Amino acid sequence: MSYEILEHTADEKFQASGDSLEEAFSEAVKAFSEIVGGFNGQTYYSIEVESESQEALLFDFMDKLIFLQDVDNVVISYAEDLEIEDLEDGYRLTAKIWADNIENSMSVMDVKGPTYSEMEVTFEEGKWRLQVVLDI
Amino acid sequence: MELNKISENIYEIPQEGQMKKPARVYANEDLLKEIRQDDTLKQIKNVATLPGLEKYSIVMPDGHQGYGFPIGGVAAVNKENGVISPGGIGYDINCGIRVLKTDLKYEDIRGQEQQLANILYNKIPCGLGKGGYINTDEEDLEEILEKGAEWMLENGHAKESDIKRCEEEGRLPGNPEKIPEDAKKRGLNQVGSLGSGNHFLEIQRVGEIYNDQKAEAYGLEEDQVVVMIHSGSRGLGHQTCTNYLRKFEKNYPEIVEEIPDKELIYAPMQDELAQDYKEAMYAAANYAWANRQAITQGVRECLSTIYEEVETELLYDVCHNIAKEETHNVDGEDKELLVHRKGATRAMPAGRPEVPEVYRDVGQPVLIPGSMGTASYILSGGQESLEISFGSTAHGAGRLMSRTQAKQDYWGEDVQKELKRDQIFVKAASGSTIAEEAPGVYKDIDEVIKVSDALGIGNKVAKMRPVVNIKG
Numbered sequence: 167m168s169y170e171i172l173e174h175t176a177d178e179k180f181q182a183s184g185d186s187l188e189e190a191f192s193e194a195v196k197a198f199s200e201i202v203g204g205f206n207g208q209t210y211y212s213i214e215v216e217s218e219s220q221e222a223l224l225f226d227f228m229d230k231l232i233f234l235q236d237v238d239n240v241v242i243s244y245a246e247d248l249e250i251e252d253l254e255d256g257y258r259l260t261a262k263i264w265a266d267n268i269e270n271s272m273s274v275m276d277v278k279g280p281t282y283s284e285m286e287v288t289f290e291e292g293k294w295r296l297q298v299v300l301d302i
Numbered sequence: 303m304e305l306n307k308i309s310e311n312i313y314e315i316p317q318e319g320q321m322k323k324p325a326r327v328y329a330n331e332d333l334l335k336e337i338r339q340d341d342t343l344k345q346i347k348n349v350a351t352l353p354g355l356e357k358y359s360i361v362m363p364d365g366h367q368g369y370g371f372p373i374g375g376v377a378a379v380n381k382e383n384g385v386i387s388p389g390g391i392g393y394d395i396n397c398g399i400r401v402l403k404t405d406l407k408y409e410d411i412r413g414q415e416q417q418l419a420n421i422l423y424n425k426i427p428c429g430l431g432k433g434g435y436i437n438t439d440e441e442d443l444e445e446i447l448e449k450g451a452e453w454m455l456e457n458g459h460a461k462e463s464d465i466k467r468c469e470e471e472g473r474l475p476g477n478p479e480k481i482p483e484d485a486k487k488r489g490l491n492q493v494g495s496l497g498s499g500n501h502f503l504e505i506q507r508v509g510e511i512y513n514d515q516k517a518e519a520y521g522l523e524e525d526q527v528v529v530m531i532h533s534g535s536r537g538l539g540h541q542t543c544t545n546y547l548r549k550f551e552k553n554y555p556e557i558v559e560e561i562p563d564k565e566l567i568y569a570p571m572q573d574e575l576a577q578d579y580k581e582a583m584y585a586a587a588n589y590a591w592a593n594r595q596a597i598t599q600g601v602r603e604c605l606s607t608i609y610e611e612v613e614t615e616l617l618y619d620v621c622h623n624i625a626k627e628e629t630h631n632v633d634g635e636d637k638e639l640l641v642h643r644k645g646a647t648r649a650m651p652a653g654r655p656e657v658p659e660v661y662r663d664v665g666q667p668v669l670i671p672g673s674m675g676t677a678s679y680i681l682s683g684g685q686e687s688l689e690i691s692f693g694s695t696a697h698g699a700g701r702l703m704s705r706t707q708a709k710q711d712y713w714g715e716d717v718q719k720e721l722k723r724d725q726i727f728v729k730a731a732s733g734s735t736i737a738e739e740a741p742g743v744y745k746d747i748d749e750v751i752k753v754s755d756a757l758g759i760g761n762k763v764a765k766m767r768p769v770v771n772i773k774g
Contacts (some may be wrong), residue, residue: 173704175340175367202430203732218552229544236488236537239431268431273731276430276498276774278393278540282547282564283369299369301393301540302499302705 169197190294195245202275207243207264218256220287228280240265321350340367354384363753364700370565373645381638385568390642392623393543396590397534399669400619406527408507419729428496428774435494447478450588454595468619476585482545489538494596498774506766519664535590618667622697649683649695649760675741686758695760699744712737730773
């Protein structure tokens with residue numbers, strides 16, 4: 167289980183990995199949190215995302231995190247109990263997303279959106295690996 | 303990659319494979335070297351595969367890698383058989399620049415820079431979760447999406463001349479019903495907020511004047527204080543782009559199969575979904591104009607608390623992430639086109655109907671920011687722009703270095719101190735924000751402008767120097 171923030175000329179790119187897809191997605195939340203400048207996580211949201219493919223799920227999941235931040239004025243911290251269920255025509259992700267309220271003194275990066283640019287969801291040598299570029 | 307030199311500052315990638323037309327790069331040798339360092343050329347080649355593309359896909363001298371389209375990309379497609387691509391507009395629909403003129407001189411604000419930085423930083427919401435300068439309810443939001451800057455005027459947040467001097471008079475035929483509900487939720491509380499990333503608000507002083515006649519027409523003189531605002535449609539625009547990308551992806555699996563990069567996804571112009579997106583994109587553009595206008599009001603309030611009698615007037619407001627329906631002459635024939643400009647500025651020469659009446663005889667003001675420690679420029683739309691760039695030019699310095707690298711190479715506090723030695727006062731939410739946007743992470747704006755001027759697509763009028771800069 168790990169994540170890494172990578173080089174990108176204008177935006178933010180990261181990789182996250184894990185023994186299971188769930189672990190990799192949970193690591194992706196940590197990477198997201200590092201990019202935006204997250205804290206410990208004082209409050210949580212139960213979220214559910216359904217998408218037609220693993221890539222689309224990753225895209226929609228990032229979109230959900232960005233949406234939460236913008237609408238509820240919180241900064242994302244980490245994911246707990248993240249489950250991914252195979253559906254007949256796609257995947258369903260459920261998780262508790264921990265976050266902190268944004269105070270006036272805080273500096274939080276405003277993410278514009280997820281992108282499909284250089285996106286990867288791969289399973290190699292027993293490891294799931296995700297790659298995402300966020301538009302900043 | 304094969305790149306033929308067509309003439310000074312113009313290079314071409316010949317048409318091959320799936321490309322519908324050639325791809326062009328407008329740059330000098332030094333800028334081209336930088337452009338070659340990332341995937342910009344590959345991306346502009348991909349853009350040349352868009353159906354209905356006219357003449358060539360173009361990347362401007364400040365171009366760099368984006369997602370799908372490069373930043374600095376221009377693609378004009380035929381409205382009849384062409385396509386609309388959200389990735390060719392960007393997530394930040396109608397991200398743009400406006401310049402507010404004041405009747406202050408540099409000597410009037412000397413010694414008060416820190417005070418100005420503090421007051422602006424406290425008054426204008428920047429970064430995430432700080433709200434907007436004006437309060438809007440759901441009903442207001444619907445009207446803003448429909449009327450843009452006009453709503454601001456009707457509700458006492460603008461002067462008549464602000465509207466007259468704004469691209470499209472701050473209103474495009476948008477349809478609020480086409481904006482996704484999630485986007486409206488994000489936009490509710492953000493009218494009059496800068497955002498973060500490369501968005502900023504900067505007090506500048508006019509330095510060199512290159513063209514006296516045009517500077518006079520624009521109302522600019524040496525040492526005058528002006529304010530530059532860089533922001534867009536905030537969460538509302540971003541969510542609109544995200545949702546339509548997904549809609550296009552689900553609706554056109556056969557196009558996804560064909561395209562070289564999923565972020566290039568498009569819809570044929572004649573399809574209902576394409577029209578829906580266009581109307582949503584225009585509504586989001588209206589929101590962006592209301593946003594920049596609200597920030598303008600914030601700036602006016604800040605200035606008048608320090609300088610009681612100060613007069614301010616909008617010089618102009620340009621979009622640099624948008625697609626516009628325009629008529630252009632292609633091979634001797636007038637054609638109705640949709641011109642995608644992603645990180646490119648409209649630069650219409652004198653006489654074009656798009657240029658506001660007050661400037662029609664001199665050409666459209668083109669507002670190009672540098673990075674926070676370097677100059678910004680005001681150009682005027684050049685005569686050659688219609689022939690070679692569909693009435694467009696560059697939009698800024700263009701990034702050169704990643705944020706990660708910038709934070710390794712620069713220490714925010716050091717950058718801040720260094721700039722202060724040059725009488726440039728920067729205030730940001732954190733040191734890392736300053737490091738990420740340090741002058742050294744951008745290309746040389748002077749070189750970018752030189753190419754625009756030499757090509758005759760945007761001609762130099764005035765150069766501005768930063769005095770106070772605030773960032774989210």
